[in-house]
Amino acid sequence: MIHAHQPGSQPIDIPETIPNPVVPQPVRTPAPAKEPVKVPAPAKVVNRPRRYCSLVVDLCESSAQSKRSAADRELKAILQRH
Amino acid sequence: VTYRYRLQDLFALLRPTSEWTEEAAAHQRAVKHGLVSVGLKIHCLDDGKQFARLVRDLGGRAEVLDINLYKDERASMCLVLPPVGSAGEAIHLIQCIEQFIGIGLFGNRRIQLQVCSPGRLSSRASALLAISFYLGSDTLRRYTQADLRTTFSSGFAHPRGVRLVLYDAEGDFDRDFTWWNEQGIVEPRLPFRNGRTDLLIGSGSTLDIQNINLIATLLIHSEYAGYWRSLGDQFRLEMESLLDRHLLAGLLAAPWIRESSAQIGDDDRFFAALQELVAYAYGEATRVKQPSLLWFGKWRDIPARPPNGILEEMQTLLSKYRNLITTQSALVAQGGEPA
Numbered sequence: 001m002i003h004a005h006q007p008g009s010q011p012i013d014i015p016e017t018i019p020n021p022v023v024p025q026p027v028r029t030p031a032p033a034k035e036p037v038k039v040p041a042p043a044k045v046v047n048r049p050r051r052y053c054s055l056v057v058d059l060c061e062s063s064a065q066s067k068r069s070a071a072d073r074e075l076k077a078i079l080q081r082h
Numbered sequence: 083v084t085y086r087y088r089l090q091d092l093f094a095l096l097r098p099t100s101e102w103t104e105e106a107a108a109h110q111r112a113v114k115h116g117l118v119s120v121g122l123k124i125h126c127l128d129d130g131k132q133f134a135r136l137v138r139d140l141g142g143r144a145e146v147l148d149i150n151l152y153k154d155e156r157a158s159m160c161l162v163l164p165p166v167g168s169a170g171e172a173i174h175l176i177q178c179i180e181q182f183i184g185i186g187l188f189g190n191r192r193i194q195l196q197v198c199s200p201g202r203l204s205s206r207a208s209a210l211l212a213i214s215f216y217l218g219s220d221t222l223r224r225y226t227q228a229d230l231r232t233t234f235s236s237g238f239a240h241p242r243g244v245r246l247v248l249y250d251a252e253g254d255f256d257r258d259f260t261w262w263n264e265q266g267i268v269e270p271r272l273p274f275r276n277g278r279t280d281l282l283i284g285s286g287s288t289l290d291i292q293n294i295n296l297i298a299t300l301l302i303h304s305e306y307a308g309y310w311r312s313l314g315d316q317f318r319l320e321m322e323s324l325l326d327r328h329l330l331a332g333l334l335a336a337p338w339i340r341e342s343s344a345q346i347g348d349d350d351r352f353f354a355a356l357q358e359l360v361a362y363a364y365g366e367a368t369r370v371k372q373p374s375l376l377w378f379g380k381w382r383d384i385p386a387r388p389p390n391g392i393l394e395e396m397q398t399l400l401s402k403y404r405n406l407i408t409t410q411s412a413l414v415a416q417g418g419e420p421a
Binding site: 014015016017018019020021022023025 | 218219220221222223224285289364367370371391393394397
């Protein structure tokens with residue numbers, strides 16, 4: 001861009017290139033949007049999660065049971081002292 | 083020698099990344115509608131890294147680039163492509179290179195294209211070539227002298243000056259393209275042993291390559307007695323008349339090409355003529371797109387398209403000659419040979 005200024009006139013900017021107004025400018029067609037690729041769903045593993053879940057539940061239950069029995073024992077001891 | 087690889091090597095390299103079939107490759111040297119063959123040079127104004135793989139696979143920098151001493155003075159490299167039979171093939175070749183290197187070459191300000199046509203045109207025909215190209219392009223450009231300076235501008239052996247149109251430096255010349263002579267016989271080789279007229283189009287488009295091929299054909303056939311001689315003569319007259327109507331006929335007297343009889347100050351005389359043409363075309367472009375006040379106080383650009391605008395007239399002229407050549411060559415194709 002050239003910034004041309006002559007005393008007594010408005011300064012003007014002259015671009016390096018301008019489109020020729022009588023030539024239809026090529027329209028750049030955007031690239032066609034890619035269709036989403038369907039990702040195959042992972043094969044269902046039926047047994048393993050259930051097994052793990054049941055294992056976790058068992059563990060939780062067993063720890064809760066052991067806590068409960070410890071509390072029971074402590075309560076019995078207090079009652080016996082009194 | 084400006085390159086040491088063959089078109090087949092380039093084709094083999096570009097084929098995996100392009101849609102170039104064996105069948106299409108076989109037609110690379112086929113001349114269409116009796117137009118002249120097309121050569122291309124690609125001047126790269128940045129570091130040219132994107133061309134590194136292409137250059138390496140074609141034989142390395144020494145074989146492909148360093149062997150050629152000619153380039154735009156600002157360019158890091160100039161890749162010379164082997165000539166092909168038609169403007170369509172030249173465009174296709176560039177598009178295949180674009181796909182290979184991953185950047186656009188058309189309309190890229192860092193890439194300067196040079197279109198080469200066989201045969202040396204006279205000074206006046208060179209002026210007509212440059213002016214017709216400029217007015218017919220889809221982009222109007224403003225130049226500085228630095229844009230047109232090459233490594234051969236002031237060389238001792240082949241000084242080419244600071245010009246838009248340049249002669250060859252008496253290097254390699256591929257004559258093996260068919261030529262339609264004045265009697266209507268298709269000759270297997272071009273009628274000149276050597277000699278080219280090149281045009282530095284700068285950041286160019288597909289339309290530029292097609293236009294230059296058309297104009298160069300008309301002018302070369304006019305000066306070297308080819309089949310399109312009468313059309314070429316008619317084009318020259320119409321072009322001179324067009325310039326005369328717009329008070330630009332004096333531009334033709336400028337030294338648009340550097341000849342052996344060049345004088346001191348010719349570069350400046352040419353550049354003054356080019357600047358006058360650019361200023362006139364820029365003025366026309368502004369005038370054609372006059373802003374008009376519409377209802378609701380909105381300003382919009384409305385192309386006025388006056389019938390006598392030089393840009394419009396140039397398009398009409400190019401379109402007319404393109405149609406004439408296409409129609410006439412179709413008749414020739416039906417008859418087997420030019421009549």
